[in-house]
Amino acid sequence: MKTMPTIDQNLTEAPVATSTTSLASRAENDPISRTGGRPRVVVVGAGFGGLHVAAKLARADVDVLVLDRNNYHGFWPLLYQVATAGLDPASIAYPARAILRKYPNTQFLMAEVSGVDFERKLVLSGDKALPYDYLVLAAGSANNYFGDTALAAHTFGMKDLDEAEQLRNQLLRAFERAVVEPDPVRRAALLTLVIIGGGPTGVELSGAFAELIRHVLRKDYPMLDIAQARVLLVEASDRILASFPEQLQRSARKRLEKMGVEIKLGTAVAAVDGDTVTFKDGTQINSSTVVWAAGVRAAELVDALGLAVGRSARVKITPKLNLPDRPEVFVIGDMAYLEGYKGGQAYPMVAQVAMQMGKQAARNILALIEGRPLGTFHYLDKGQMATIGRRAAVFDAFGIRLSGFFAWIGWLFIHIIYLIGFRNRLVVLTNWAYNYFTYDRAVRLITGAERE
Numbered sequence: 294m295k296t297m298p299t300i301d302q303n304l305t306e307a308p309v310a311t312s313t314t315s316l317a318s319r320a321e322n323d324p325i326s327r328t329g330g331r332p333r334v335v336v337v338g339a340g341f342g343g344l345h346v347a348a349k350l351a352r353a354d355v356d357v358l359v360l361d362r363n364n365y366h367g368f369w370p371l372l373y374q375v376a377t378a379g380l381d382p383a384s385i386a387y388p389a390r391a392i393l394r395k396y397p398n399t400q401f402l403m404a405e406v407s408g409v410d411f412e413r414k415l416v417l418s419g420d421k422a423l424p425y426d427y428l429v430l431a432a433g434s435a436n437n438y439f440g441d442t443a444l445a446a447h448t449f450g451m452k453d454l455d456e457a458e459q460l461r462n463q464l465l466r467a468f469e470r471a472v473v474e475p476d477p478v479r480r481a482a483l484l485t486l487v488i489i490g491g492g493p494t495g496v497e498l499s500g501a502f503a504e505l506i507r508h509v510l511r512k513d514y515p516m517l518d519i520a521q522a523r524v525l526l527v528e529a530s531d532r533i534l535a536s537f538p539e540q541l542q543r544s545a546r547k548r549l550e551k552m553g554v555e556i557k558l559g560t561a562v563a564a565v566d567g568d569t570v571t572f573k574d575g576t577q578i579n580s581s582t583v584v585w586a587a588g589v590r591a592a593e594l595v596d597a598l599g600l601a602v603g604r605s606a607r608v609k610i611t612p613k614l615n616l617p618d619r620p621e622v623f624v625i626g627d628m629a630y631l632e633g634y635k636g637g638q639a640y641p642m643v644a645q646v647a648m649q650m651g652k653q654a655a656r657n658i659l660a661l662i663e664g665r666p667l668g669t670f671h672y673l674d675k676g677q678m679a680t681i682g683r684r685a686a687v688f689d690a691f692g693i694r695l696s697g698f699f700a701w702i703g704w705l706f707i708h709i710i711y712l713i714g715f716r717n718r719l720v721v722l723t724n725w726a727y728n729y730f731t732y733d734r735a736v737r738l739i740t741g742a743e744r745e
């Protein structure tokens with residue numbers, strides 16, 4: 294019986310530091326290349342972009358290897374519901390191997406990529422190397438603290454499952470501590486949540502936290518004066534949801550304020566320590582839970598690549614989605630900087646851009662292999678939306694601008710469609726129905742060790 298070589302064998306056969314073999318002889322020793330002899334496409338990242346590359350290449354005459362530092366695909370648009378105790382982390386993530394095993398030409402390897410040797414066409418993971426013929430970099434984004442280490446140390450981010458769980462744990466721990474805190478000033482700080490950044494993540498978080506406190510924690514903690522609990526949404530500019538039309542910004546703001554969220558516009562943060570947020574105008578708020586939702590940049594991997602970058606450390610690419618001097622290397626999604634959106638801005642860091650870039654990159658890889666001209670990336674803008682609590686959202690798509698209940702129904706519908714996995718859809722729908730009718734949040738658990 295012919296046995297399939299494993300990817301792990303391949304990793305051990307190509308150590309970077311000690312390798313003196315040429316690329317050609319190493320490729321001969323590379324079990325995956327040898328089996329098919331087909332071009333190998335390595336995709337870094339099993340996110341929205343990376344998965345669409347693999348899906349589009351599934352029937353092509355190539356071998357695809359998808360790498361990710363996690364063994365799952367994360368559905369980040371619902372991450373805020375993990376942080377606010379509405380959903381279990383497992384219901385918004387799906388095993389990458391389970392997604393990719395249906396593509397016969399595709400393998401998955403859990404590996405953190407630390408760099409790329411573009412000359413020798415090797416993807417580096419620790420002290421190991423993986424050869425590629427075509428490379429797609431789709432490692433997504435990271436929190437941007439603009440070099441402020443105190444900000445990074447004393448705020449909670451919202452970029453992955455770990456961070457969302459840490460935030461949920463933190464808020465619930467703060468309420469537990471408030472119960473036994475005799476000092477009223479300290480108690481008020483424990484009950485104060487500050488969210489910095491009035492984009493969709495900050496808006497969705499603040500609405501969901503306000504409801505968690507009002508509907509659930511109020512009943513869980515009858516010994517606390519819940520009127521002391523505050524949710525503040527702090528934004529440096531003069532508006533929230535800056536990318537939305539003005540009428541939707543206004544209705545989102547009104548709705549949040551009605552829910553009890555205190556919105557501070559035109560308020561830039563100067564410093565954050567473990568107990569206090571200091572604003573540039575000199576005012577301060579005592580808070581033990583501060584969320585940083587005001588800065589995003591390309592994945593840290595970019596710093597190791599030595600490539601030209603644009604705003605937010607995103608890698609500059611051509612309209613064909615590859616590097617100007619390395620046509621075989623494509624960069625897509627949040628990692629990529631390409632102007633052309635709405636009259637020349639960079640394409641936004643949203644899932645639709647990543648998915649559509651993934652498909653175009655796959656098409657262009659096949660064009661390169663077959664010697665055809667490459668296609669230019671054209672974006673079909675499917676609009677944007679954000680929820681504001683349990684019955685309202687803002688929705689701006691295909692010329693339709695909605696706010697309130699029907700926008701929320703649209704939001705629910707679209708998120709369920711894009712969520713991967715039947716089980717996850719079922720679990721999320723059941724949870725939403727349960728939360729909606731009972732006003733409860735089932736996942737208000739404090740798990741794992743406290744963040745240092």
Ligand SMILES: Cc1cc2nc3c(=O)[nH]c(=O)nc-3n(C[C@H](O)[C@H](O)[C@H](O)COP(=O)(O)OP(=O)(O)OC[C@H]3O[C@@H](n4cnc5c(N)ncnc54)[C@H](O)[C@@H]3O)c2cc1C
Nearest residue numbers: 338340341342361362370406432433626627642643644647
């Ligand atoms: C909280 C939150 C809410 C959001 N809400 C929305 C929304 O409502 N609508 C919307 O359109 N967009 C939303 N986005 C943005 C959207 O999720 C991203 O634009 C999209 O995920 C980008 O796709 P990507 O493939 O570039 O990156 P991702 O989907 O983030 O995938 C990147 C993958 O690369 C992996 N990776 C990173 N570094 C490495 C490494 N060094 N080695 C190996 N693997 C690595 C990661 O583990 C990850 O699986 C949201 C993002 C967040 C964080």
